[in-house]
Amino acid sequence: MESRAKILQALSKKFTDSPAPLPEVKVFPPVAGEPVDKFEFILRGIGGRTVRVNSYSEINDFIAKEYTSNARIISLVKEVSGSAITPDIDPHTFENVDLVILQPHFGVAENGAAWITSDRMGDRALPFISQHIALVITTDSILHNMHEAYDRIGNTNQPFGTFIAGPSKTADIEQSLVLGAHGPKSMTVFLLSVNR
Amino acid sequence: MEQKIYDHAVLADKFNKDASRVDWHDKTLWFIREKRDKAAWQIAEWEELRETASQVKNNVLDNLHDYLLEFEKQAQQNGVTVHWAANAEEHNRIVHAIIKEHGVSDIVKSKSMLTEECHLNEYLQQQGITVVDTDLGERIVQLAGEPPSHIVLPCIHWKKEEIGELFHQHLGTPKGNADPQFLTAAAREHLRQRFMTSRVAITGVNFAVAETGEVVVCTNEGNADLGVQLAEVHIACMGIEKIIPQRKHLGIFLRLLARSATGQPVTTYSSHFRKPRPGQAMHIVLVDNGRSERLQQESFRNALKCIRCGACMNTCPVYRRSGGHSYQYAIAGPIGSILAPGLDMKQHADLPFASTLCGSCSNVCPVKINIHEQLYEWRQVLVKSGHVSPVKKAGISGMAAVLERPGIYKFSGAVGRWFMKYIPVLVNNKLNPWYKQREMPAVPRQSFNEWYRQNRKQNGKQS
Amino acid sequence: MKVALFVPCYVDQFYPQVAIATLELLEKLGVDVAYPESQTCCGQPMANSGFEHLTHGCNDNFVKNFSGYDYIVCPSGSCTLHVKDHLHATDEKAAASIRSKVYELVEFLTDILKVEELTSSFQYKVGLHQSCHGQRGLKISQMSELVSAPFSKTEKLLHMVKGLELIKLSRTDECCGFGGTFCVAEEAVSVKMGIDRVADHVAHGATYITGNDMSCLMHLEGILRRQQSPVKVIHIAEILNAAQ
Numbered sequence: 001m002e003s004r005a006k007i008l009q010a011l012s013k014k015f016t017d018s019p020a021p022l023p024e025v026k027v028f029p030p031v032a033g034e035p036v037d038k039f040e041f042i043l044r045g046i047g048g049r050t051v052r053v054n055s056y057s058e059i060n061d062f063i064a065k066e067y068t069s070n071a072r073i074i075s076l077v078k079e080v081s082g083s084a085i086t087p088d089i090d091p092h093t094f095e096n097v098d099l100v101i102l103q104p105h106f107g108v109a110e111n112g113a114a115w116i117t118s119d120r121m122g123d124r125a126l127p128f129i130s131q132h133i134a135l136v137i138t139t140d141s142i143l144h145n146m147h148e149a150y151d152r153i154g155n156t157n158q159p160f161g162t163f164i165a166g167p168s169k170t171a172d173i174e175q176s177l178v179l180g181a182h183g184p185k186s187m188t189v190f191l192l193s194v195n196r
Numbered sequence: 197m198e199q200k201i202y203d204h205a206v207l208a209d210k211f212n213k214d215a216s217r218v219d220w221h222d223k224t225l226w227f228i229r230e231k232r233d234k235a236a237w238q239i240a241e242w243e244e245l246r247e248t249a250s251q252v253k254n255n256v257l258d259n260l261h262d263y264l265l266e267f268e269k270q271a272q273q274n275g276v277t278v279h280w281a282a283n284a285e286e287h288n289r290i291v292h293a294i295i296k297e298h299g300v301s302d303i304v305k306s307k308s309m310l311t312e313e314c315h316l317n318e319y320l321q322q323q324g325i326t327v328v329d330t331d332l333g334e335r336i337v338q339l340a341g342e343p344p345s346h347i348v349l350p351c352i353h354w355k356k357e358e359i360g361e362l363f364h365q366h367l368g369t370p371k372g373n374a375d376p377q378f379l380t381a382a383a384r385e386h387l388r389q390r391f392m393t394s395r396v397a398i399t400g401v402n403f404a405v406a407e408t409g410e411v412v413v414c415t416n417e418g419n420a421d422l423g424v425q426l427a428e429v430h431i432a433c434m435g436i437e438k439i440i441p442q443r444k445h446l447g448i449f450l451r452l453l454a455r456s457a458t459g460q461p462v463t464t465y466s467s468h469f470r471k472p473r474p475g476q477a478m479h480i481v482l483v484d485n486g487r488s489e490r491l492q493q494e495s496f497r498n499a500l501k502c503i504r505c506g507a508c509m510n511t512c513p514v515y516r517r518s519g520g521h522s523y524q525y526a527i528a529g530p531i532g533s534i535l536a537p538g539l540d541m542k543q544h545a546d547l548p549f550a551s552t553l554c555g556s557c558s559n560v561c562p563v564k565i566n567i568h569e570q571l572y573e574w575r576q577v578l579v580k581s582g583h584v585s586p587v588k589k590a591g592i593s594g595m596a597a598v599l600e601r602p603g604i605y606k607f608s609g610a611v612g613r614w615f616m617k618y619i620p621v622l623v624n625n626k627l628n629p630w631y632k633q634r635e636m637p638a639v640p641r642q643s644f645n646e647w648y649r650q651n652r653k654q655n656g657k658q659s
Numbered sequence: 660m661k662v663a664l665f666v667p668c669y670v671d672q673f674y675p676q677v678a679i680a681t682l683e684l685l686e687k688l689g690v691d692v693a694y695p696e697s698q699t700c701c702g703q704p705m706a707n708s709g710f711e712h713l714t715h716g717c718n719d720n721f722v723k724n725f726s727g728y729d730y731i732v733c734p735s736g737s738c739t740l741h742v743k744d745h746l747h748a749t750d751e752k753a754a755a756s757i758r759s760k761v762y763e764l765v766e767f768l769t770d771i772l773k774v775e776e777l778t779s780s781f782q783y784k785v786g787l788h789q790s791c792h793g794q795r796g797l798k799i800s801q802m803s804e805l806v807s808a809p810f811s812k813t814e815k816l817l818h819m820v821k822g823l824e825l826i827k828l829s830r831t832d833e834c835c836g837f838g839g840t841f842c843v844a845e846e847a848v849s850v851k852m853g854i855d856r857v858a859d860h861v862a863h864g865a866t867y868i869t870g871n872d873m874s875c876l877m878h879l880e881g882i883l884r885r886q887q888s889p890v891k892v893i894h895i896a897e898i899l900n901a902a903q
């Protein structure tokens with residue numbers, strides 16, 4: 001703990017008579033247009049796929065068409081079919097999961113990201129280890145930008161949370177974009193319309 | 197640290213022996229600069245965001261003591277063990293001790309410039325620990341036995357055919373296959389096995405929030421998350437300057453980071469690690485390594501605002517044409533050139549001179565670090581501290597002596613057009629480096645001064 | 660209005676025609692121009708090499724020569740910027756006054772003289788090389804890195820020249836690689852940057868490359884001549900002063 005004292009000691013020296021104040025974080029006006037359209041546009045641009053649906057059954061039909069019955073599908077969305085997970089299971093056992101379906105809290109139009117916390121992941125490893133990922137987001141839960149996002153997150157106290165924007169990717173080999181670096185090779189977002 | 201043998205100019209010269217490769221390197225990075233521009237122009241308030249980010253970071257640097265304590269308290273309440281390391285060696289020892297405590301010999305690590313700065317891999321290897329870098333670019337340079345050449349794009353200097361060959365040798369991929377899709381898939385298989393078996397995962401930290409004690413790690417590949425979520429122990433290593441005051445400030449920084457770095461609207465994953473997963477141990481190592489000292493240096497302190505986006509490298513015309521390895525420091529390019537001399541002036545005395553002071557770096561920097569002004573300042577400091585060749589010193593002193601005496605200036609101008617006479621003296625080279633690839637300017641019949649005396653004085657126009 | 664002409668040392672020695680054009684142009688525009696004969700240099704070559712502490716004598720000489728004028732005008736963005744940012748002297752009050760009165764030629768024409776038309780003519784395709792110090796330092800034109808409305812004081816003037824066709828470049832404001840002593844200390848990179856810059860102009864059909872800084876142009880000229888290219892460099896003062 002000697003270093004702790006040493007570092008704090010060095011930092012406690014006064015550098016300046018007028019320390020820089022913490023600036024206001026301005027509320028920037030959102031760009032015009034429907035956030036859900038923008039979200040869709042941006043997410044497609046970064047390798048994600050969006051599917052507009054009106055009901056959960058449409059989602060189930062869609063998945064049923066793409067996956068055979070022996071695919072390992074885990075769903076954390078109760079209206080979407082798939083197996084559930086047992087608590088405290090070793091995360092390594094998810095290695096052969098083909099698809100995981102999750103429901104984030106909201107999406108962000110400006111960057112195509114979706115915010116999800118550990119309480120909605122089943123296991124924290126699932127969004128990353130699964131071969132493919134699908135998210136269900138209602139069209140009324142797309143925010144404009146990251147400032148709104150952190151407003152919404154507020155001081156909620158979840159052990160783990162992440163923004164996910166598209167499938168796992170890399171461009172490390174000569175800047176050619178490859179989807180499916182270590183995590184999911186595809187990401188599908190079901191935009192579920194809600195009639196208000 | 198080993199004394200380096202060549203300075204930047206020599207390695208840059210070597211790099212330039214293959215002009216078409218330089219062109220390729222330059223274009224690849226310029227393409228990223230252009231993507232950055234496009235992304236920035238999507239945000240009407242871009243310049244305001246940069247200004248706000250800069251102000252937040254100024255506030256952090258002025259109040260680092262308090263923010264660190266707040267962060268520590270919050271992190272501990274979250275069940276995280278917080279360590280403090282005064283320097284690189286201590287950081288490495290702490291990390292090693294944690295690994296040893298868990299009886300582990302193989303670990304995975306996602307990208308962390310801090311661990312590069314501390315030479316953690318070498319240290320752990322000496323202790324018999326196998327470290328696998330899981331970022332694809334980092335894994336490539338690791339297999340090749342090289343350091344990364346760029347902080348965001350570690351293997352930007354490698355061509356796909358060369359990577360194909362490297363994978364053929366190390367991962368047994370078929371010879372001659374250089375398809376990025378195929379090679380990435382091969383790496384995925386190879387690294388999955390590591391993720392499945394590693395019990396300790398090290399990550400870097402992009403932002404640490406004082407208010408909540410959480411650390412935020414941004415990746416595109418998902419390698420940090422996969423590593424951490426499958427391990428029993430998560431060690432997050434960070435420089436003490438990575439602190440930001442409140443969660444809401446992430447809104448500013450996450451808007452800037454990826455757009456500046458690669459032109460993406462955000463990285464694929466921006467993960468907020470607050471508490472360890474059940475049964476997992478989480479450690480955060482706070483590292484000083486010269487930072488608290490740097491904070492005392494008025495002219496150089498705000499280099500600590502850096503969020504490691506790499507934009508200054510992509511835009512730097514010198515970096516693009518000399519390659520990351522010519523800087524011989526974990527962080528290359530403009531920002532590296534102002535950070536490195538702070539750690540070891542003698543070792544890195546060449547770097548502040550590896551710039552034309554064009555100022556493009558300061559303009560792209562999302563936290564508005566005055567990089568080119570600091571390069572200028574470092575030059576003054578280095579010369580005053582004696583880190584300059586005697587030949588250059590003599591040359592400049594001679595030049596100064598001439599320029600402060602108008603009489604001698606005119607005389608020496610008339611006899612030799614002093615400029616070209618003095619310039620070659622500035623470098624320790626008998627051949628005139630101007631002339632090697634450029635013609636000398638033609639010497640006119642008379643200087644302007646002479647012309648003026650002849651043509652204007654007689655006309656009575658002289659003031 | 661009494662204006663002092665500040666001629667950078669290398670312009671004095673190698674490109675007297677640039678200083679002559681500057682002088683004639685200002686006089687044509689009705690400015691009373693004096694040329695302090697004992698001037699030498701702004702001290703930038705030393706300072707940028709890390710020897711700012713050796714520039715005192717040079718600076719004192721500069722202050723002695725340039726005190727007492729309404730404006731000091733210089734056909735170089737780089738030298739102007741250096742004086743603005745770094746001129747300090749024994750007589751600090753006089754130095755401060757000079758720092759606030761020194762102008763690069765183009766900004767003097769657009770900002771102080773508010774020139775709206777010119778009588779010059781130049782019937783060529785011209786590429787504009789932005790000197791970094793003029794552009795990013797003095798903000799003579801908008802910088803490609805910033806998300807801000809475009810403008811260019813230099814282009815505004817060039818558009819007033821009859822017959823002149825300004826070409827577009829792929830990289831509008833990339834550094835040419837001169838960089839003072841950088842041009843010899845980092846010879847390989849400096850030359851490569853110059854070659855690339857020249858190539859951009861040539862690819863877009865320039866007959867002349869112009870700019871606000873003769874130092875950049877000297878470097879580009881050295882490369883063009885080595886390539887035996889027909890493309891020439893010309894300082895903007897020479898174009899703006901080119902007779903009808």
Ligand code: SF4
Pocket residue numbers: 456501502503504505506507508509531557560561562563564565567
């Ligand atoms: S100095 Fe600025 S531009 Fe360069 S890496 Fe750091 S934050 Fe990015």
